Amino acid sequence: MGRKTLIDEEELISRLSNVFREVGYEGATLALLAEATGLKKASLYHRFPQGKEQMAREVLEKAGSWLEEHILAPLRAAGAPASRIDAMVKQLDAFYSGGRQACLLNMLSSARIHGGPFTEMIERVFEAWIGALSAVLLDAGLDRKTARSRAERTVMMLQGSLVFSRGMGTTRPFREFLKSLPAELRKI
Amino acid sequence: MGRKTLIDEEELISRLSNVFREVGYEGATLALLAEATGLKKASLYHRFPQGKEQMAREVLEKAGSWLEEHILAPLRAAGAPASRIDAMVKQLDAFYSGGRQACLLNMLSSARIHGGPFTEMIERVFEAWIGALSAVLLDAGLDRKTARSRAERTVMMLQGSLVFSRGMGTTRPFREFLKSLPAELRKI
DNA sequence: TTTTCTTTACCGACCGATCAGTCTAGTTAA
DNA sequence: TTAACTAGACTGATCGGTCGGTAAAGAAAA
Numbered sequence: 001m002g003r004k005t006l007i008d009e010e011e012l013i014s015r016l017s018n019v020f021r022e023v024g025y026e027g028a029t030l031a032l033l034a035e036a037t038g039l040k041k042a043s044l045y046h047r048f049p050q051g052k053e054q055m056a057r058e059v060l061e062k063a064g065s066w067l068e069e070h071i072l073a074p075l076r077a078a079g080a081p082a083s084r085i086d087a088m089v090k091q092l093d094a095f096y097s098g099g100r101q102a103c104l105l106n107m108l109s110s111a112r113i114h115g116g117p118f119t120e121m122i123e124r125v126f127e128a129w130i131g132a133l134s135a136v137l138l139d140a141g142l143d144r145k146t147a148r149s150r151a152e153r154t155v156m157m158l159q160g161s162l163v164f165s166r167g168m169g170t171t172r173p174f175r176e177f178l179k180s181l182p183a184e185l186r187k188i
Numbered sequence: 189m190g191r192k193t194l195i196d197e198e199e200l201i202s203r204l205s206n207v208f209r210e211v212g213y214e215g216a217t218l219a220l221l222a223e224a225t226g227l228k229k230a231s232l233y234h235r236f237p238q239g240k241e242q243m244a245r246e247v248l249e250k251a252g253s254w255l256e257e258h259i260l261a262p263l264r265a266a267g268a269p270a271s272r273i274d275a276m277v278k279q280l281d282a283f284y285s286g287g288r289q290a291c292l293l294n295m296l297s298s299a300r301i302h303g304g305p306f307t308e309m310i311e312r313v314f315e316a317w318i319g320a321l322s323a324v325l326l327d328a329g330l331d332r333k334t335a336r337s338r339a340e341r342t343v344m345m346l347q348g349s350l351v352f353s354r355g356m357g358t359t360r361p362f363r364e365f366l367k368s369l370p371a372e373l374r375k376i
Numbered sequence: 377t378t379t380t381c382t383t384t385a386c387c388g389a390c391c392g393a394t395c396a397g398t399c400t401a402g403t404t405a406a
Numbered sequence: 407t408t409a410a411c412t413a414g415a416c417t418g419a420t421c422g423g424t425c426g427g428t429a430a431a432g433a434a435a436a
Contacts, residue, residue, distance in 0.1 A: 002384025160348025
């Protein structure tokens, strides 16, 4: 009952995500979001009654569950730490389109909306990511403290390489970082 | 001839800079910029006839010359590489208010304005920064390639630590990164 | 089968508010 | 007296958001 959607939920969120990742929350106008999805503004409000904020929230939630499924779960899976890290690297390359797309965690954390609905989720995602990463490094034989520290540095380098890549207009820094990551994490 | 300004050029640029660093280009409304400077909108247009874009451009230019004067010049000065790096670290801590303030190079590089007036300058600043840093590392005995690579990694980690600090709502990651930086760069 | 009925997806037209930016009539100090 | 400076009222455009209504699909009724 009811007519079919022109664009299914997953594709819809994905298109919205691209916009937020490109121009951030304030830059993502409803006009841009409508254009990117092929739906008119009013239709977007049918799908997301709470408007732009809900869109960003669901996009961020989707990113969180994507991270959980494609990165953290494999990181926690059985197998040698090295191969688990290799798996993560491969997924990261896909997730950030080889460095062409920015990270939502950076683009949605502008101070204008600090204390808002994104702050908490951004913290949670960062925390989960570092937790899973440091668990792997713990498995690899590092002590708690250096495992945690190296996990944090990895996430920071990932973010930094994306910022730098965007700033320089080339994906090279991101790609080189990903390439160096397995060896980087392997050394004690 | 003419009366004195209520707020001098330097303070004015600094106040504008704070806004852009907090909320980015799209988030920085004229109302916010006026509030932050104590000037009314029309007065801002007297100081910056080309409007918001000129404000952001001059803020970015100022940041570039500040970097040149307080970071790159000391980096190129005489003295042991280690002490030059120590000097940079001290200045970075001040420039980013101990991790409380974001980097313009990140906040002004949203895709909405890509190809715009900031893109080129952002690239130039990144380039200059890495150039000066890798020159120091060259002085310290590293070969060209690893000096350049380590310089890039340093800038990326700086950016990443700022992103991570903002996302987590604490300055700890930034401060720890700065603290570890001298030792990090010292090792061959 | 064909005709309703119900439900859902979608959209054109509109809303008040705010956006960046302008204009003019002062105010202030040299 | 003059020119740098400022304020407030204004502009058209765009902002996020709302509304009444139409299009399309399956279910129920004929």
